[in-house]
Amino acid sequence: xxxxxxxxxxxxxxxxxxxxxxxxxxxxxxxxxxxxxxxxxxxxxxxxxxxxxxxxxxxxxxxxxxxxxxxxxxxxxxxxxxxxxxxxxxxxxxxxxxxxxxxxxxxxxxxxxxxxxxxxxxxxxxxxxxxxxxxxxxxxxxxxxxxxxxxx
Amino acid sequence: xxxxxxxxxxxxxxxxxxxxxxxxxxxxxxxxxxxxxxxxxxxxxxxxxxxxxxxxxxxxxxxxxxxxxxxxxxxxxxxxxxxxxxxxxxxxxxxxxxxxxxxxxxxxxxxxxxxxxxxxxxxxxxxxxxxxxxxxxxxxxxxxxxxxxxxxxxxxxxxxxxxxxxxxxxxxxxxxxxxxxxxxxxxxxxxxxxxxxxxxxxxxxxxxxxxxxxxxxxxxxxxxxxxxxxxxxxxxxxxxxxxxxxxxxxxxx
Numbered sequence: 129x130x131x132x133x134x135x136x137x138x139x140x141x142x143x144x145x146x147x148x149x150x151x152x153x154x155x156x157x158x159x160x161x162x163x164x165x166x167x168x169x170x171x172x173x174x175x176x177x178x179x180x181x182x183x184x185x186x187x188x189x190x191x192x193x194x195x196x197x198x199x200x201x202x203x204x205x206x207x208x209x210x211x212x213x214x215x216x217x218x219x220x221x222x223x224x225x226x227x228x229x230x231x232x233x234x235x236x237x238x239x240x241x242x243x244x245x246x247x248x249x250x251x252x253x254x255x256x257x258x259x260x261x262x263x264x265x266x267x268x269x270x271x272x273x274x275x276x277x278x279x280x
Numbered sequence: 281x282x283x284x285x286x287x288x289x290x291x292x293x294x295x296x297x298x299x300x301x302x303x304x305x306x307x308x309x310x311x312x313x314x315x316x317x318x319x320x321x322x323x324x325x326x327x328x329x330x331x332x333x334x335x336x337x338x339x340x341x342x343x344x345x346x347x348x349x350x351x352x353x354x355x356x357x358x359x360x361x362x363x364x365x366x367x368x369x370x371x372x373x374x375x376x377x378x379x380x381x382x383x384x385x386x387x388x389x390x391x392x393x394x395x396x397x398x399x400x401x402x403x404x405x406x407x408x409x410x411x412x413x414x415x416x417x418x419x420x421x422x423x424x425x426x427x428x429x430x431x432x433x434x435x436x437x438x439x440x441x442x443x444x445x446x447x448x449x450x451x452x453x454x455x456x457x458x459x460x461x462x463x464x465x466x467x468x469x470x471x472x473x474x475x476x477x478x479x480x481x482x483x484x485x486x487x488x489x490x491x492x493x494x495x496x497x498x499x500x501x502x503x504x505x506x507x508x509x510x511x512x513x514x515x516x517x518x519x520x521x522x523x524x525x526x527x528x529x530x531x532x533x
Contacts, residue, residue, distance in 0.1 A: 139409040140409070143406055143413060146402045146404075147406060149405065150403075151358045153359075154394070207361055214358075226473075226480050229519030233523040254490050258490070
């Protein structure tokens with residue numbers, strides 16, 4: 129890890145904490161999402177290290193963060209979404225969306241297509257990561273219920 | 281109004297609270313279905329989109345009631361999602377009397393806003409950290425924090441005079457870019473793009489977009505399309521506001 133990466137993780141942590149505050153979180157939950165924001169960007173950096181592809185790294189980071197959020201939500205007895213959303217904030221491709229829309233307004237269709245395509249793929253990778261985890265958890269939960277019913 | 285209609289009304293209140301606090305459409309529908317079941321309705325059909333809720337329930341004696349709600353304003357508030365979720369769990373275990381249910385819902389609706397420093401602190405943290413996160417220097421971070429206060433002030437005024445959200449977004453983005461340009465011209469900021477992106481994280485509907493994509497994949501296609509469309513409009517409004525200022529003063533941005 130170089131200093132650039134450390135700086136990014138620190139800033140992602142502060143940013144996640146900011147979004148936690150923005151969404152009315154406090155106390156232990158605020159601490160949890162602050163640390164979750166840091167974990168989120170570390171997952172991304174690890175994904176980058178292994179796959180050398182932004183979109184795949186986004187997917188990996190979203191997947192790992194969603195798993196973490198599911199576990200923490202169970203422990204803290206709170207809906208998953210309240211933890212997951214602020215924790216994923218470092219992945220929100222704000223820069224790409226900015227350059228995309230700026231290119232559109234300036235009429236630079238080549239840059240628009242390039243940034244826009246990147247943005248859609250990144251947002252898609254995040255959503256897909258979240259959904260995959262949600263589906264697996266739901267399926268596992270229903271199977272477990274079925275299993276328990278049979279036993280009784 | 282009849283007792284059962286009142287009960288349905290209260291259940292819709294709970295659903296409305298969830299939806300306006302930024303809960304997923306699937307969660308809202310699920311909560312309404314569960315609560316209706318707990319209060320003895322034998323059949324519940326509920327359709328929720330981000331802008332409206334439609335619920336039809338059938339009571340055990342065959343009476344059918346339909347109620348709808350129009351949802352106008354949404355602001356993410358995780359406390360309320362959590363509180364309604366807890367209430368719904370309580371109700372499913374042991375249906376509260378109607379008056380108590382109403383009281384609990386009113387309690388959640390009128391939750392105190394919390395410290396007045398919460399929002400400005402959040403703005404400072406988000407704008408400052410993301411300006412650096414996306415590659416700016418620490419001076420850009422400080423410049424972004426200054427600009428975020430402009431954004432906060434404009435937002436306060438805009439909400440007070442009830443500006444249309446899209447218009448407010450254009451004005452906020454334009455004034456924020458102007459402030460960013462001033463900090464750069466004054467010698468504090470270095471990377472204009474980074475200062476603006478840090479602040480755009482406050483305006484950008486990134487979370488709304490991810491949520492709407494998720495809605496679409498799990499089958500809530502209408503909600504997903506509405507959300508994506510709203511997010512796109514807001515993104516264009518931000519770019520329009522920025523372009524307005526940058527094209528005139530920033531040498532084509």
